[in-house]
Amino acid sequence: MLDFSRQSGRRTARVAAALAVATLALSACGSNQSTTHSSATPTPSASASASMSASPSVSPSASATPTKAAKVITSLDAITVKGDAGKQPTVTAAWPIAIAKTQSKVLKAGSGRQVASGSTLSINYVGIDARTGKTFDSSFSRGQAATFSLSQVIAGFQKGLVGHKVGDRVLVMMPGSDGYDSSGGNAQAGILKGDSLIFVVDILDVAYTEASGTTVTPAAGLPKVTMKDGVPQLTIGKATKPSTLVVQPLIKGSGAKVTATDTLLVKYRSWAWSTGKVIDEGYTSAGIQGQLSSTISAWKKGLVGQTVGSRVLLIAPPSEAYPDGDPSASISKGETLVYVIDILMATKTS
Structure with missing residues (x-):
């Protein structure tokens, strides 16, 4: 199953292709565009193909x-x-x-x-x-x-x-x-x-193109999130690393509440707490889609109940993300991860 929260930030283009939104069955034949459908992406018809000549x-x-x-x-x-x-x-x-x-x-x-x-x-x-x-x-x-x-x-x-x-x-x-x-x-x-x-x-x-709604003042002591050229930036500063999952809405959207079985379209960025470096870049694309049920525990717990249009800060301790690390994504064993996620759309999975 697709895990759309663990791809390396150095592979943004491939990630975007692998998680691209499902192509309607009436895609433009002969188009030079292409996309790859993941197993977690709903396919609009049995005849749909990755070449977009569906x-x-x-x-x-x-x-x-x-x-x-x-x-x-x-x-x-x-x-x-x-x-x-x-x-x-x-x-x-x-x-x-x-x-x-x-x-x-x-x-x-x-x-x-x-x-x-x-x-x-x-x-x-x-x-x-x-x-x-x-x-x-x-x-x-x-x-x-x-x-x-x-x-x-x-x-x-x-x-x-x-x-x-x-x-x-x-x-x-x-x-x-x-x-x-x-x-x-x-x-x-x-x-x-x-x-x-x-x-x-x-x-x-x-779908929203970015988070839109009411700004929420985050709790004291959390890393600071700012936007630069439309992309989230993170400053950990003197924040104390938590031992349990932190879920902090930054913008409260007015859309429907996310359920555990939804397929989500999101933009997101993640950082390693220990270095403050970006490890996963999924924000600059038009959006990345996958089933929430296929993601890490932090996403499953942190995004259910949030509303479409929201921007959410998640701080995921190793137990809620990758306890043993993930060398392919430059995640060390025991690393705490920080995510900023814009929820652009949620659709029901049949």
């Missing part, structure tokens, strides 16, 4: 080709969506249809944080080929929400979701040029070059 899951009937030409629509009013938010919708239209430019429409308005370019999202969605009217992918049917960065998915998904809010149910339709045309379609999903695509998306959450 193809949406599909039923055999989705490859059927209509005999008439697609009607080009100019308004999403031509599409009917039925069903309650939170459940898989039924989508109907006079198939086949197509669209010249990506459009989106709010079917149910939310009031949460707004989606920005490059945001990391947690969503439920269904994807339909507008040529055939067939569903080619659905997180609803898998029973697991998808978590991904908008920088990792096809252009139409980015265009269709930016500006919308947590709680929105959004109808998105895109031309093939914003879908899979650059890869000649997606044969496994029955999507041909030129096919327009339709998605109904429930936006469940948008």
Whole structure:
């Protein structure tokens, strides 16, 4: 299982790749980007691959080709969506249809944080080929929400979701040029070059980019945490090394409380108490994801009950971290570790 709190600070790029957020099944085919999925990262579909050339899951009937030409629509009013938010919708239209430019429409308005370019999202969605009217992918049917960065998915998904809010149910339709045309379609999903695509998306959450909330004055006698160029700095100074786990919120976020079974998206940095040197650099990335249950005891005990959006100082004695040390991460036997962790998102693990 993934342990996303023990990687060496000298291997930041590899750590970020190994723990990158799960890629949506509709990742941009032919993209030069790549990512590696760890065993602790939720996979949005059985067809997802580490190369980001993942193809949406599909039923055999989705490859059927209509005999008439697609009607080009100019308004999403031509599409009917039925069903309650939170459940898989039924989508109907006079198939086949197509669209010249990506459009989106709010079917149910939310009031949460707004989606920005490059945001990391947690969503439920269904994807339909507008040529055939067939569903080619659905997180609803898998029973697991998808978590991904908008920088990792096809252009139409980015265009269709930016500006919308947590709680929105959004109808998105895109031309093939914003879908899979650059890869000649997606044969496994029955999507041909030129096919327009339709998605109904429930936006469940948008990750914070850094801690945000109410500043908390730490208890006296703890190491001092400051921020420089957006990165935590630690001064141990005359602080007394504790013998038990210390959990000190520095910023109290307003999000949901973390549970023991959550998958977390975090930024973090850690230091060795004995030297004050950084031993693990996970803060300068866009965020690192993994299951809380796979981490060291200090994280399991210290982060459960904290709220999303929080920044938390953890001081972990050897018994709560690595009693025997970890030479691969430059952690000596008996070392006390200090962590500063920003909790950006928490999603339920099915």
